[in-house]
Amino acid sequence: MPKKNKKGKGAKPKATLDSLPTSEDDRETADNWSTASILSDDGQQSSLSEEGAGPDESTAQENFEDKLKDCIDGLAEKSAQTRKTALDGVAKALSKKYIMDFLMERKVTLTDYLLKCLKKGKGDEQVLAARCLSLLCMQMGLEAEDIFSEIQPQLLTAMTDNSVALKARSQCAIGLAVCNFVSCTDIDIVVKVLDALEGIFKTSYRKGDKSIPSHTPDTTHLHACALSGWSLLLSIAPSFLVMKCLEKHIDHLPDLLHSSDVELRIEAGETLALLYELAREEDEDFEGKDIDNLCETLKKLATDSNKYRAKKDRRQQRSSFRDVLRAVEEGDVPDLTIKFGTESVLIDSWTRKKQYDAFCLVLGSGVYQHLQDNIVVREVFGLGAPIPVGTKPVQKITKWERTHYNAAAFKALTKARSKHRDKRSVMVNGD
Template sequence: MPKNKKKGGLKGADKSRQGSRPPTDDECDTGDNWSTASVLSEDANSLPESGGDVESEDTNTQEDFEDKLKECIEGTLSKSAVTRKNCLEGIQKSFSKKYILDFLGDRKETVADCLTKCLRKGKGDEQALAASCIALLITQLGEEAETLFVELRPFMLTIMADKSTSVKARGKCANALAICSFLAGEDLEHVRNVMTALEDIFKASYVKGDNSSPSHSPEVCAMHSKALSGWCLLLSIAPSFLVEEMVSSHLDRMTGLLRSSDVDLRITAGEAIALMYELSREEDEEFEGPKMQELCELLKQLATDSNKFRAKKDRRQQRSSFRDILRTIEDWDAPDVSIKFGVEGLHLDTWVRKKQYDTFCDLLGSGIYQHLQENTLIREIFGLGAPRPIGAKPPQKLTKFERNMYNAAAFKARTKLRQKHRDKRSVSVNGV
């Protein structure tokens, strides 16, 4: 179980970070046209809109949801590959949309066994869907998942390392392995082994000995990006001695990934660098890395990139991401994002919290808000406490005067902190 690490000293940045917005259903991999095997309907999660006994109809809707989910679980054992794939899509959609720990209580071994068979015997898309469902199953089960993950981990490690397997399946296994290790890793040695396996994937994109960037297909770059993102997730909960070791081994080489032809890999590498700087400065406030000046120049180029050969969307996404990354390296600023769900809110003020939140956004899609409200494991990770009872009122808001006083104090403290670090850098530069 990951422990929340107290973060401090890094405040203020762009509040419009696109990476912290949960993807919509249209942006997710899950197919919306569920067919065969009586897979779940779109309105299974909806309350009745009119008439009748609302409580009774709500109970019937839940029973209908569970009956169809049972059919999906049974359908994963079908001889038809198409049926198995459709049923996996149904399981993926239901696990991400609703928190159903009670339903899974006495079925978790059965579900895990079905997903394992799809992972081992399936091909391509079926393996990719099975890996995603495994990550969602572990997210649902929380503390009850450790034993299951011990059994599932070897299969995902084997598929991820098998170069004859579909690239998409390998990328999904890399992502699922990282999430499962984050949530249910039983000891540091096993988590470290997973990090090493992920390194073996993304280091293939490191700059070659002749200082040239390797050429990979977009699919391979996507797999490397998934592996690197998962590695960062595990780094976010690593002890300080392991962080120091990883920074020493990868920070300098990670800079080469910023020159990759793939925009997602460039952004993931930039966020990995920002995360390593944040974690390193928790132990050493004067940490600057091996080639900080060269790194900042490259980040400035990426933050102002206007090359026409890149798609407009890619340019906009890249510039927004690297402005935040550059502020972290130069000014010690971290992302500052507020998320509202129901009557509650979540504040992301470090790269650690942002990486963890973005990971679950990618996994759960628009279901992230439901899990933030009900999933005890997710709430524990983000320090939200026990789930609020239905109908709970929002906490009392500050008055306008109180908000102004708080903002003024925060601005003053942030200004003093930045000035302190700028003075240190100017002294070191003049000394050189």
């Protein structure tokens, strides 16, 4: 029977994240096109905004929008390289800044261009197009419901098409899950997408002879992306659908823990942690059929020191599976605080961690800006309406004040404990 999670007992120390892990978005290559400076110009305008420079901020916004318009126009060019450069500019702009009003006037045109790039492009162009579609839906949420009916089938077709490059199919799997997460309210469509995603990652389950399938790195990356998207959609699924998926996969997901690919192993572990969390919301004593063997496997992965694995992979795996093991054994949950601007968001469940990780994957380093401004993202994390620019932040105590407050509190606690101990000793002597 799993132990109930109690704060302070066996729980991890609280962590604070002020920076994101490096992502593809952080390793940008320079373009030789005129829109390459979108992000740098946007960075300048952010600093101007903080200083309250009204006219300069307005000019920077106009420049930003003009360059983005050029990028959108570039999507219709005949040259594949020009289209890829334009797609890269659109992706950078959408990930860096929340521009709902700008997109509302152009969503149909932009969607048409992106879908053409997805259908007719090859390789990197399809990857960028799928990412831009994800970002477009993340910007607009349910306001994109009308264009979602065109986006969803195209992403689904590309993801399941064996003739499409594996890296493009992987991005389509992520895009399909994210677009459904933020822009779809039809449970039948969500079920269809869940079935398509599980049809991909379950090919990494054990074969009939109990052997572990051997796949190329690109194929296992596709399976990891499909599993990540599947668990993202499951995080908001109704309980009857969660239990149906649980019964179907809880005995097979541990197969993925034996994969040779560290990304797939970690994704499988965190998916198991999510499933156990969701199952215990219905039945707090849920353990599954073979929790002892599962915990034994998780312990091995949490202490893995095999030299044939890369040092970085070992470190990443051990860190992740320590958390997963506590989740399965004790019902432990993540305890992270994400700070951005004058606000913060608490990641206190595997459901919320899965959603935050998915947003980080799509938005890259722009996730903090979207946490501040994007209504869709803020609604997911219960942050309420965006705080107006220029609002005075809550006054924080100084480091000197905090140090002396902690010292005074410690002194008072020591006195209280001393009195209590004295009384106990008197009572013992009296007896």
